[in-house]
Amino acid sequence: MTDNTSHNLAHSQPIGIFDSGVGGLSIAKCISEHLPNEQLIYVADSANAPYGDISVSNIEQRVNAITTWLMTKDVKALVIACNTATVNAIDQLRQNFSIPIIGVEPAIKPAARLSKKNKIALLVTQATASNKRFLNLVASHKQSSDVIIQACPGLVELVEAGQINTLACKQLLESYITPLIAQGIDTLVLGCTHYPFLRQKINEITNNRLTIMETAQPVTEQLERRLTEFNLLATAKIAPNLFFTTQKCAKQHQVFCDLWCEQLTLEIVEEL
Numbered sequence: 001m002t003d004n005t006s007h008n009l010a011h012s013q014p015i016g017i018f019d020s021g022v023g024g025l026s027i028a029k030c031i032s033e034h035l036p037n038e039q040l041i042y043v044a045d046s047a048n049a050p051y052g053d054i055s056v057s058n059i060e061q062r063v064n065a066i067t068t069w070l071m072t073k074d075v076k077a078l079v080i081a082c083n084t085a086t087v088n089a090i091d092q093l094r095q096n097f098s099i100p101i102i103g104v105e106p107a108i109k110p111a112a113r114l115s116k117k118n119k120i121a122l123l124v125t126q127a128t129a130s131n132k133r134f135l136n137l138v139a140s141h142k143q144s145s146d147v148i149i150q151a152c153p154g155l156v157e158l159v160e161a162g163q164i165n166t167l168a169c170k171q172l173l174e175s176y177i178t179p180l181i182a183q184g185i186d187t188l189v190l191g192c193t194h195y196p197f198l199r200q201k202i203n204e205i206t207n208n209r210l211t212i213m214e215t216a217q218p219v220t221e222q223l224e225r226r227l228t229e230f231n232l233l234a235t236a237k238i239a240p241n242l243f244f245t246t247q248k249c250a251k252q253h254q255v256f257c258d259l260w261c262e263q264l265t266l267e268i269v270e271e272l
Helices: 025-034 056-071 083-096 108-114 132-141 155-160 167-182 195-206 216-229 250-260
Strands: 015-019 040-044 077-080 119-124 146-151 187-190 211-213 242-245 266-268
Touching: 015 025, 015 056, 025 040, 025 077, 025 216, 025 250, 040 056, 056 077, 056 083, 077 083, 077 216, 083 132, 108 119, 108 132, 108 187, 108 211, 119 167, 146 167, 155 167, 155 195, 167 195, 187 195, 195 211, 242 250, 250 266
Parallel strands: 015 040, 015 077, 040 242, 119 146, 119 187, 187 211, 242 266
Antiparallel strands: none
């Protein structure tokens, strides 16, 4: 990674994590479980979700604004817990900020290694599906596998609205996944951080016949490597995790609690 990381950041400083909405909680939860001493500051840009529906320039503007705000909280590292934001904005972000920045990329390489039939499908947002950086990543890591890229409009919105366990969600998932099964895939890559929250539904639709790949563990491991490299791992938990959103919505607090699997305090960031 090409950042000019400062070596004088304190171990006790928090880690910033952001996503277009609540999906990145799937990444944050994994980080919290594996690095329990770290304080996390999570920002959901739910007022502008999903990023898959906005322009690249607008994605970059949102990413820069949120990162600038997180820098005021003295974060020692940043996790972009959003596939769409990663493929569209991580390169310029690393040029503008000097802390370790970890992005999220679909698990194409391990999927290609595990697929017995060399038939893989990627579930992604519309913006990711058409992104050149993403398409180059697929081309370089797919090896001899046949890769089907399936854009999934509407899924992010259902997760954001707390409608995972609805008939509408099941039907939409079926409309995307059933044709992929018909094409003979044996491995499914979840290329959006919202989608792991749909994993149980996906397993029901596929009768647990597919190998499902997600990215929370690899991202957590990369974060741990970067913190270790710069001697930034926290030695004790000295402050609670903080959760913020850009959306004024009473229901979102319950969605956060449901996805985090415990009660938490959610604050609105007015200035973003």
